[in-house]
Amino acid sequence: MKNSIIIFFLFVILYSPAAFPQVKAPSYTLADTLRGSLNAERTWWDVQRYELAFKPDYGNKSISGANEIIYKVVQPNDGKIRMQIDLQEPLVIDSIWYNKQSKLKFEHVGSVWYAHVPGQKIKTVNRLKIFYHGNVHQAKRAPWDGGFIFTTDSLSRPWMTVACQGLGASVWYPNKDHQSDEPDLGASLTMTIPDTLVGIGNGRLVFKKNNHDGTVTYKYNVVNPISNYCIIPYIGKYVNFKEQYAGEKGKLDLNYWVLDYNLNKARNYMPDQVHKMMKSFEHWFGPYPFYEDGYQLIDASHTGMEHQSAVSYGNKYKFGYLGRDMSGNGWGLKWDFIIIHESGHEWFGNNITTKDLADMWVHEGFTNYSETLFVDYNFGTNAGNEYNYGIRKGIRNDQPIIPPYGVNAQGSGDMYPKGGNMLHSIRHSLDNDELFRSILRGLNKVFYHQTVTSAQVEAYISKQAGYSYSKVFDQYLRTTQVPVFEYYIKNNEVFYRYTNCVDGFNLPLILKKDGVKTLKIIPTPTWAHSKLLQGEESLLEKTAIEFMYYLQVKAGS
Numbered sequence: 247m248k249n250s251i252i253i254f255f256l257f258v259i260l261y262s263p264a265a266f267p268q269v270k271a272p273s274y275t276l277a278d279t280l281r282g283s284l285n286a287e288r289t290w291w292d293v294q295r296y297e298l299a300f301k302p303d304y305g306n307k308s309i310s311g312a313n314e315i316i317y318k319v320v321q322p323n324d325g326k327i328r329m330q331i332d333l334q335e336p337l338v339i340d341s342i343w344y345n346k347q348s349k350l351k352f353e354h355v356g357s358v359w360y361a362h363v364p365g366q367k368i369k370t371v372n373r374l375k376i377f378y379h380g381n382v383h384q385a386k387r388a389p390w391d392g393g394f395i396f397t398t399d400s401l402s403r404p405w406m407t408v409a410c411q412g413l414g415a416s417v418w419y420p421n422k423d424h425q426s427d428e429p430d431l432g433a434s435l436t437m438t439i440p441d442t443l444v445g446i447g448n449g450r451l452v453f454k455k456n457n458h459d460g461t462v463t464y465k466y467n468v469v470n471p472i473s474n475y476c477i478i479p480y481i482g483k484y485v486n487f488k489e490q491y492a493g494e495k496g497k498l499d500l501n502y503w504v505l506d507y508n509l510n511k512a513r514n515y516m517p518d519q520v521h522k523m524m525k526s527f528e529h530w531f532g533p534y535p536f537y538e539d540g541y542q543l544i545d546a547s548h549t550g551m552e553h554q555s556a557v558s559y560g561n562k563y564k565f566g567y568l569g570r571d572m573s574g575n576g577w578g579l580k581w582d583f584i585i586i587h588e589s590g591h592e593w594f595g596n597n598i599t600t601k602d603l604a605d606m607w608v609h610e611g612f613t614n615y616s617e618t619l620f621v622d623y624n625f626g627t628n629a630g631n632e633y634n635y636g637i638r639k640g641i642r643n644d645q646p647i648i649p650p651y652g653v654n655a656q657g658s659g660d661m662y663p664k665g666g667n668m669l670h671s672i673r674h675s676l677d678n679d680e681l682f683r684s685i686l687r688g689l690n691k692v693f694y695h696q697t698v699t700s701a702q703v704e705a706y707i708s709k710q711a712g713y714s715y716s717k718v719f720d721q722y723l724r725t726t727q728v729p730v731f732e733y734y735i736k737n738n739e740v741f742y743r744y745t746n747c748v749d750g751f752n753l754p755l756i757l758k759k760d761g762v763k764t765l766k767i768i769p770t771p772t773w774a775h776s777k778l779l780q781g782e783e784s785l786l787e788k789t790a791i792e793f794m795y796y797l798q799v800k801a802g803s
Contacts, residue, residue, distance in 0.1 A: 274653040280330070280358045281414065281423060282603065282654030287330035287360065288422060290321040293429045294371065298419055298477065299436035301461075304404050307396050309337075310379035313420050316431070318371050325365035329374065332416035332423035333359055337380040339420060345373050357416060376420045383417050385409055388548040394418050397547045399505050404443060405482040407558070409551050412603075412656060415474035426601035426697050428471040432539075436465040437479050444484040446503050448477060448556040449539040468539045468555060471695045473599055476554040480544050485509050489517060491524055491541075494533040498524070499540035508545060508563070515563050516543055519585045526623035527593060527616060532687040535597035535694065543585065550584035552591030552613075559584055573636030577621050577629050590616030598693045598703075604651045605700040607723060611647075611665020612686075618666060634670045635793050637663045643726040648700060658726075667796040668722040674794045675754040676711060677764070685710045717750040722796070724748075731755070731769060731791065734802035735783060741775045742767060746798075755795065757785035 293315060300311025315331075333339060334357040342350045342361050351362045366372060385393035385408075392413030399405045408418050416423040435447035438461050447466030455463045484503045491498045500520060504512040520543060528534060534541065539555040546558035549568065561568060561584035571578035594612035614637070622630030645658040647665065658664075673682045685707055692706065704719045721729055729751055733742040744751050749771060758764040762781040767774075788799040 274650070274655065277356055277358070278653040278655070280355075281332065283652040284424065284426065285330070287328050288424065288427075290319065290323045290327055291317045291329065291422075292320045293317050293422055293427045295429045295431040296421060296433040296474075296477065297436075298433065299438075300419065300479075301438040302394075302396075302406055302479075302481065304396055304406065304440075306381070307384060307394075308379065308381045309394065309418065311419065312375055312377045314373055314375040315421070316371065316373050316429075319366045319368050322368045323363065323366045325363065328360040329363045330422070331359040331361060331374075331376060331420050332357060332414065333376075333378060333420040334383060334414065334417045337378055337382055337418070340377040340379060342377075343375045346375065350374075359420070378420055385548075389551050392417055395547055399482060399507075399547075401483075401507070403483050404440070405505075405547055406439075407480045407482075407546055407548075408478050409548055409558075410478075411475040411551065414654075415477065419477075421474050423474055425473060425599060425603060428473055428599065428697060430471050432468040432470055433472055433477055434465060434467045435477055435479060436463060437481065438463045439481050443481050444503075446480040446484060446542070446544055446556065448472065448542075448554055468536075470536050470539055470554075472554050473596065476552070476556075476596060478551070478553045478556060478558070480546065480556070480558070482545075484545070487513060491521065493524060493537070494528045495537050498534055498537055501540060501542040503542060503544040505545050511563055512545075515582075516559075516585070519582045520589070522581070522624055523586050523589050523620065526620045527590060529623060530616070530619045530683055530686050531593040532690045535592055535690065541589075541592075543589075550588045552588045552595055554592065554596040557585075557588045557592075559588070561585070572617075572640075573633045574639065575632050575636040577625065577633040577636070580625065581620065583617070586620050587613060587617060590620075593690050597690055597695060599697045601697045601699055602651050603654050603656055604649050605698075606656055607647045607661040607665045608698065608700055608703050610661040611669060614662040614666035615669040618670060631670075631793065634667060638667055638796065639663075641667070641796075643728065646725060647723045664722060664796070668718070671753060671795045671797075672707070672711075672715060672718065674756060676713075677756040677758075677766075681711065713754070714752075717748055718753050720748050721751050721753075728796070728798050729753070730798045730800055731795075732800045732802060733786060735778070735786065738778050739775045740767070740778055740783075740786060741773055742769045743773045744769045744771050747771060753795065753797075755791065757782075757791065759785060759790075 295316040297314040300309050302309050344350050383393040385391050385395050388395050389409035392410040395407050397405050410417045414423045437445045439445050441462040445464035449466050449468035452465040452467050483506050485506045488501045491500050502516050536555050542556045546560045549560045551558045566579045567583040590613040595609035600608050618630045618634040621633040640663040647657045647661045649655040649657040676682050708715045727746050729747040730745045752770050754768045756766050765782045765785050791799045
C-alpha cells in the first residue's frame, strides 16, 4: 500500500470522482533526480546484503544504529567515483567504515551522502558500515505519508513501527534507496528495545538476547531478496500463535503476531482469511514466493502495508476496508480487504518488483486485480465480474498511470482500479482462463525474485497470449482517454470501430451469452464490419459490453 492508494481509498469511500480537482503535472527537483535515477555513483556497485541494527528512543523520538552494506563491484572504480548513500534529514551519518578497517571521508547534499571509497576491482565483494543517529522523520498519518511511527496501543503502552514506501527506506536507515537494487542475499534486522516489549522483523527470528540493562535484542533474518521499504520493525506488546499451511511447495510456516488483548479474536479470524488467500493466490499466481522466510501477519497501528514476509494489519478485524465495501455491490464485505490486498503484494510487488517507481502499476494494478481473482475463486466468476465493475467508480483519469522515469515519481492512483480493470478486460478478450492463469503464474516464475520494467511485463503477456496488446497497454497506462466502442447494425451486418484512443488500439471483444454463438470482433480506429448470424445482434448490448470491458459504448443507427 503506497501513498497513491490513499487517494484511491478516499475517493472510493466518497464515491465521487468529481469531488477531486484535476491534478497539475508536478515539477521535479535535483533531489528527485538523485533519488530516482541510476547515476555514476550508484551503478558501479550492486547491493548483496543489508545487515541493519538500530535502537529506538521512544521518549526522544530518535534512533541510532548502523547498516552494514555488503556489495559487489560490477564496474571498475579507480577511486575517483564516490559512492552515493541515501539517508534523509534530520538523521545524520556519524562515520563510515570500509571493510571494517578504513574510516572514510564523506559529505552530503541534503539527503544524499557521498562516501569517498578507495579504488576497487570488478567482481570483488566489499563492506561499508555506516553509523548514524538523530531524530527521525515521523509519519503523521501513517501509512498515507511515511516515516517512523511512535504511538501507543489502546492501553497507552508504547507501540513502534515504520511505513515508508514512496517516501523511501532512507527515511530511517542508510541504503541505496532505489527499487532496482534489492539485496540479492537478503537482509538482517537487529533491534535493541525495552525488555517490556517484543520486537518482530521480516523472516525468521535468529536470536533473542537479554542485555540485563532493561533492554533486549532481537535479530531477524530473510534469505530472499527484499525491497528496502519492506524491511520493517514492529515493536509492542505482542503475543504469537502459529501454524503450518499445506501449500504448493510443501509446509509453509504461518506466524500471527497480535497485541495481547487481540489474541482471542485473532485466533478465530486471521487463519480463515489467510488460508482462503493462500489457496486462491497459489491457484492463480503460483506458489507463495517466500517459503524459506515464512509468512507473518502482524497487528499494526496503521491500516496495513505489504512488508515482505511480515505483512502489517490494521483493519480492525472487519470485513471490507475498515467495514466499507470497496465495490459498492456487497462482494467487498465478504472478506478482509487488508489481509487479501496486502498479501497479494507478496506476488506482485515483493516477488516481482519494478525497477523504477514509475512502473508501480505492476505492483498495484495486479494486486488490485488479485482482489477480483480472490472473489472469483471463492464466490464465483460472476461475483468477480461484479466486484471488478464495482471498483471502476474509483477511476479518475486525472493523469496517466505511468509518469516520467528517473525522478522517483508515482503515477495516478488509477494504477489500482484502472490497472485492475485493464487486466480484467484483457482476460475477457482472451476468453481462455487457463491461458490467462498460465500467464499470471508464468510472470511469477519467469521473473521470480527479480526487478523488472513495465515493458518486460507487457511483452511477456503479449508473447504468451499470442497477440500484441502493446496498444492496449499504451491506451490504459499512458493516456487518460477512455476508449469508445462505436457500432451500428445494417442489413444483418455490424459496423464498428474504436474512437478516443491511441492509433492502433485493438482490444478484442468476445461477446457471449447462453444460447447464442460467441461473437468475436477486433475493432480498430478504422471502420470494419462483420456478418451477424441469428441471435448475434442481441450480444451487442451497451451495458453488457461495458460490464465486461473498461470501455464506453456508443450505438449508432
